[in-house]
Amino acid sequence: MKDGPFDGDISDASNRRNANLDLLRAAAIVAVVFFHVCQMSPVPLTRLMNVASFGQYGVDLFFVLSGWLIGGLYWKEYNKFGNIDIGRFWLRRWLRTIPPYLIALLLSWLAVWMSREEPFDLGYLIFIQNYYDNIPFFLVSWSLCIEEHFYLFVPLISIPFLGRGKFLSIFFISLLLIPLVCRIVYYITHVEGRVPVFGFELTATHLRMEGLLLGFWLSRLAIAHPAVWLRDSPVALWGSIAIGIGFIFAVIAGSWLVYCLGFSALAWTLALLLFFLQGRKPGRLATSRIVYLIALASYSVYLTHALMIHVARIIVQKIPNEFWPVYFPLAIVLIVFSGGAFYWMVERASIRLRDRWVPRRSKGFCVKGQFSARAHQHCP
Secondary structure, eight states, X not given: OOOSTTOSOOBOXXXXXXXXXXXXXXXXXXXXXXXXXXXXXXXXXXXXXXXXXXXXXXXXHHHHHHHHHHHHHHHHHHHHHSSOOHHHHHHHHHHHHHHHHHHXXXXXXXXXXXHHOOOOOGGGGTTOGGGSSSOOSOTTHXXXXXHHHXXXXXXXXXXXXXXXXXXXXXXXXXXXXXXHHXXXXXXXXXXXXXXXXXXXXXXXXXGSOHHHHHHHHHHHHHXXXXXXXHHTHHHHHHHHHHHHHHHHHHHHHTOTHIIIIIHHHHHHHHHHHHHHHHTXXXXXXXXXXXXXXXXXXXXXXXXXXXXXXXXXXXXXXXXXXXXXXXXXXXXXXXXXXHHHHHXXXXXXXXXXXXXXXXXXXXXXXXOTTXXXXXXXXXXX
């Protein structure tokens, strides 16, 4: 949900695999799949959807995890070398995430072209579909757009603030205020009096980037101030519970707060939960084989599960109506099979190509005024 958004290498800031992050990623993809499977049921299931609808926020958990994992690599590189090789950083992200995305995009477009002759939209190649009012196909790609935008801009614009602790904190606080303020303004000018619709209002990067920012920022705290991290871990748990309860009540009440303030509250809830779990000893569930496998293939499952749901619906339409419940086990089997196959045939190959062509940085380089880890001295 991996160095990138749904990377299989779920690691902590020191690149050691962390089973608790496996558990969070597995929970996120299961929640998203549960929501979409129920949403696309051949027969409406209102009561079940009241619960399943919370699964859509699994994407926000992916955002927090992605920010955390990418931030861990970013801040560790800075601590080790005294600077960031931004070109290498970008290449590793793109080689990790874009090849699987392009193959999944091709499969999705071929499916809609065969069913309704949907023309291909070139916007999908530059990740701008999350700014459309209506995403024509491959709807799950909106979250990948946000992550690619984040990888491109935030690590770059953070460079001038590296080594400036107080200014770096002010910088990230300012960034965190952008989506909050933008949603409030957009609600007042466009949304007030109605429910936001899926599309630009819910998918635009500048309206939904808190989770990535918080994860990225928290990973710096874990590396720069590990003692504070461990000391405040229980506080983070109670803070996560308190904010999370408030968010749930806002969703149930259908309040305007869900749109204006809710996504910020949700991001803080999930970030504090990660804050708490990351440093805890994993339990039996977190270290189980099933959680490991689900987390490992989470990116592949995310890319392919919507297509498999549609395949299941097509199959169910061809059998007698009274057998419609077979849709649920059929969809799950197809999702599991396609996700596993896509991981082994596409995602894993992408990881290997990335590591072969652009391996992790092992040497420092001098930038005037910055510390060179290789030379153990300041550059002239």
